[in-house]
Amino acid sequence: MVTMVTMPMAEPADEQLLLNLLNTTPVVDGHEQDDLADFALARQWLAANGQKATKQEWQGLLDVRTVLQAIVRGEQSPTALAPFLVEVGYWPRATADGLDWDLRAPGGRVAAAKAVIAWDALRVSSPGRLRACANPECQLFLIDRSKPNSAKWCSMAVCGNRMKARRHYHRAGETA
Numbered sequence: 266m267v268t269m270v271t272m273p274m275a276e277p278a279d280e281q282l283l284l285n286l287l288n289t290t291p292v293v294d295g296h297e298q299d300d301l302a303d304f305a306l307a308r309q310w311l312a313a314n315g316q317k318a319t320k321q322e323w324q325g326l327l328d329v330r331t332v333l334q335a336i337v338r339g340e341q342s343p344t345a346l347a348p349f350l351v352e353v354g355y356w357p358r359a360t361a362d363g364l365d366w367d368l369r370a371p372g373g374r375v376a377a378a379k380a381v382i383a384w385d386a387l388r389v390s391s392p393g394r395l396r397a398c399a400n401p402e403c404q405l406f407l408i409d410r411s412k413p414n415s416a417k418w419c420s421m422a423v424c425g426n427r428m429k430a431r432r433h434y435h436r437a438g439e440t441a
């Protein structure tokens with residue numbers, strides 16, 4: 266007999282946390298920039314993303330960021346996420362309506378755990394929609410929410426137009 270259990274889903278805010286985290290190493294003027302390079306920057310970032318602004322949380326995010334970026338780019342297996350799931354779990358809590366599920370993670374690993382769980386929730390609910398920008402000079406990621414799932418760029422305004430202009434340049438002289 267199979268017991269069906271309703272598993273908690275990642276919250277939209279965690280999805281945004283994941284995407285924001287993946288996008289903390291943008292290329293600016295041809296150089297990789299790290300928006301979490303030091304604790305002063307990281308503290309602001311953590312607060313802006315609704316996370317506890319501690320050095321441990323910062324370190325946890327730096328560790329998991331490298332792994333998640335590599336996984337989304339298809340360069341690493343999700344088995345690499347194992348260290349970020351140690352002692353992570355959901356616990357039921359009785360409420361006036363029924364049960365709520367609370368995420369529990371060791372101190373300093375809460376934001377990292379949220380990002381990992383959000384990654385997996387997207388993998389299941391929206392397969393293939395979290396991906397790297399198609400501009401090889403861009404290191405940003407996108408979650409494609411369009412119906413045809415055909416978005417290529419982190420931003421049409423930036424990478425989309427840049428790549429289109431380049432294609433147009435390369436095609437100049439060719440007959441359409």
Ligand SMILES: [Zn+2]
Binds near residue numbers: 400403404405419
């Ligand atoms: Zn881009």
